[in-house]
Amino acid sequence: MKSIKIFLLIAAFAPVITCFGQEKGTSFIGLSGGASFPMGNWGKASTATSLTSLEGTVNDVSGYASTGGFGALDGAWFFSKNFAIGGMFKYGTYNLHGMDSLSYGYEKSFEVDTTRLTHTNYKMWSIMPGLYYYLPLAKNLSFTARAMMGVSHTSTPQITVTIEDGGVFDPPIIQNSSSQTSFAFDVGAGLRYVITKRLAVDLKGDYYYTKPDFTINNSPRYTNAGREVTKYNQPLTSINASLGIAYTFPGK
Amino acid sequence: MQKLSSAIRGYLSVFYLFMMGLGGCSKSPETVTPLLPGNEFLTTVELYLVNTGNPADKHTAIWTQISPYTNTYQPDSTYVNLAVLNLKANSTYSGQVIILDGTKNPVDTVSIAIKQRENYHLLYFQPSPITSANVIISNTTTNIPMTEWNTGLPASDTTAGGVSINEVLSPPGNPLNLTVTRTDMDTNNPPLQIGLMDNFVTGAASSGILRVVMRHQPNAKNGTYPPGSTDFDITYAVNIQ
Numbered sequence: 001m002k003s004i005k006i007f008l009l010i011a012a013f014a015p016v017i018t019c020f021g022q023e024k025g026t027s028f029i030g031l032s033g034g035a036s037f038p039m040g041n042w043g044k045a046s047t048a049t050s051l052t053s054l055e056g057t058v059n060d061v062s063g064y065a066s067t068g069g070f071g072a073l074d075g076a077w078f079f080s081k082n083f084a085i086g087g088m089f090k091y092g093t094y095n096l097h098g099m100d101s102l103s104y105g106y107e108k109s110f111e112v113d114t115t116r117l118t119h120t121n122y123k124m125w126s127i128m129p130g131l132y133y134y135l136p137l138a139k140n141l142s143f144t145a146r147a148m149m150g151v152s153h154t155s156t157p158q159i160t161v162t163i164e165d166g167g168v169f170d171p172p173i174i175q176n177s178s179s180q181t182s183f184a185f186d187v188g189a190g191l192r193y194v195i196t197k198r199l200a201v202d203l204k205g206d207y208y209y210t211k212p213d214f215t216i217n218n219s220p221r222y223t224n225a226g227r228e229v230t231k232y233n234q235p236l237t238s239i240n241a242s243l244g245i246a247y248t249f250p251g252k
Numbered sequence: 253m254q255k256l257s258s259a260i261r262g263y264l265s266v267f268y269l270f271m272m273g274l275g276g277c278s279k280s281p282e283t284v285t286p287l288l289p290g291n292e293f294l295t296t297v298e299l300y301l302v303n304t305g306n307p308a309d310k311h312t313a314i315w316t317q318i319s320p321y322t323n324t325y326q327p328d329s330t331y332v333n334l335a336v337l338n339l340k341a342n343s344t345y346s347g348q349v350i351i352l353d354g355t356k357n358p359v360d361t362v363s364i365a366i367k368q369r370e371n372y373h374l375l376y377f378q379p380s381p382i383t384s385a386n387v388i389i390s391n392t393t394t395n396i397p398m399t400e401w402n403t404g405l406p407a408s409d410t411t412a413g414g415v416s417i418n419e420v421l422s423p424p425g426n427p428l429n430l431t432v433t434r435t436d437m438d439t440n441n442p443p444l445q446i447g448l449m450d451n452f453v454t455g456a457a458s459s460g461i462l463r464v465v466m467r468h469q470p471n472a473k474n475g476t477y478p479p480g481s482t483d484f485d486i487t488y489a490v491n492i493q
Binding site for chain 1: 368440
């Protein structure tokens with residue numbers, strides 16, 4: 001929310017600030033990639049103790065998402081000196097952390113010799129049109145900001161826990177991957193440095209939000225114990241830092 | 253214009269390769285969690301029976317691997333002198349299975365923990381000799397499938413009184429007139445029997461053995477014997493008089 005406030009503040013003062021601008025923004029297409037830092041419950045990992053349930057299953061709001069990587073393709077067309085409309089396509093993946101706790105939780109819940117846990121990653125893509133803002137700061141340096149909203153499609157990881165006790169493998173616990181499309185928004189700001197007539201380097205920071213309502217299927221649970229997540233409706237928010245390169249189109 | 257489209261094509265190619273790279277990062281790392289520390293030893297199993305018609309008629313049969321001579325755990329030995337049930341004929345006994353860890357001081361009553369883990373534990377009670385008609389395999393009977401019976405063990409493998417722990421059908425011998433039914437239920441959906449609390453019903457005078465098996469069936473308990481592994485598998489001598 002802090003990022004939104006900063007963006008709105010900048011937008012409010014934009015007409016004043018632009019009086020000092022010397023250069024008009026030029027339409028561009030950009031390619032960027034960077035790191036994404038999950039926030040809130042989505043980025044948290046539960047403790048083994050909190051995941052231990054001997055009678056009855058236990059729900060889990062933690063998403064275990066660790067720092068992810070993403071790539072984005074975006075572009076914008078300037079309809080005025082400082083403002084442009086544009087769009088962004090972004091794709092990212094997030095590995096999981098805290099798997100030791102998750103695995104221990106099942107081991108303690110079922111009191112078995114060994115649990116083996118394997119997982120896939122979160123996958124997320126989004127398409128978002130939005131408004132771009134451009135403010136020259138120096139000869140080759142400019143401030144950029146953007147506010148975008150659109151749709152996001154997210155897939156949760158598949159988590160497979162193999163249970164072994166007394167040399168016998170019991171039916172594995174499988175939390176299947178689930179996909180959901182949801183509303184998303186992204187607000188961010190950055191700096192653009194022009195390196196050649198047509199190329200510029202972008203350094204950006206963004207706040208990203210989406211809240212898909214996942215229904216998660218699990219393999220048959222024969223005994224009423226251990227962690228079992230059937231619904232996941234937590235905000236998937238992240239702070240993103242990226243470095244990119246932009247091609248600026250010839251303009252007047 | 254050609255230069256421009258070439259540049260855009262170059263951009264898109266790089267973006268595509270980058271996306272493919274991100275997709276390639278989807279791997280399935282394995283986290284292996286080894287044996288938890290501090291697991292209990294199941295050193296002693298007691299059958300505590302009270303005659304429902306005569307509460308003064310109580311019996312405790314003790315199967316243990318705690319040496320009565322050194323009071324230490326001997327995992328390769330079984331001290332069966334007390335693993336004997338002497339029951340009255342034509343009676344009903346309320347039974348309780350008490351599982352102990354004699355390596356702890358004070359002795360740890362593991363059956364409390366088993367009760368907490370009732371949703372994946374199931375006890376079986378197999379009297380022998382038994383007529384084949386009385387071997388009924390279902391979710392609510394305590395008979396062990398005949399494919400899992402002890403049949404070829406050496407005669408030296410005995411319980412108290414030198415009775416072989418091999419299970420046999422009757423005839424040729426007379427059957428042990430004992431029927432065990434579980435009376436406790438877990439919290440699975442639907443609830444399944446556990447076997448820590450039971451009824452022992454005796455018939456006419458007879459003798460034989462009673463094999464008791466506790467199955468550990470994590471994410472597998474369905475009321476039947478096969479899934480899971482065995483926590484303990486022990487045998488008592490039984491005399492019905």
